[in-house]
Amino acid sequence: MKNKITKTITNALLMSFLTGTIVSIIVLIIIQSPNQNHYDTGEPRMNCFAGLGYGIIVGVHILFVILSLPAFLISLKLCGKTDSTLLCHFF
Structure with missing residues (x-):
């Protein structure tokens, strides 16, 4: 079961x-697509920071x-089930 x-x-x-990640990258591509790549x-x-947005998203x-990995500690019973530890894992 565990x-x-x-x-x-x-x-x-x-x-x-x-x-x-995929949804965020698609939204970033849609937002950046109307920008012109050339001057008049x-x-x-x-653009020195062309991939910065993708790196930030990932x-x-x-x-x-x-940050969501402490859910493993609750399910695997690696720590005690006191109120304080459950509260810490919840947040």
Whole structure:
């Protein structure tokens, strides 16, 4: 039973990470698509931080996954079930 719960939580974390990252990148592409890549004279615009938005999106989603990992401690019974530890894992 414990193995099934762990597998379910792992799959949920991975699927939420992948879904959130993909949706965020699609939204970022849609937002950035109307921007012109060239000036009116025909010169290309120089963008030194072209991939920064994508890195921030992936980094934020990795942070969310790391912050939600204490759910494993509750399901695997690695820590005591006192009120204070349950409150810490909840937040």
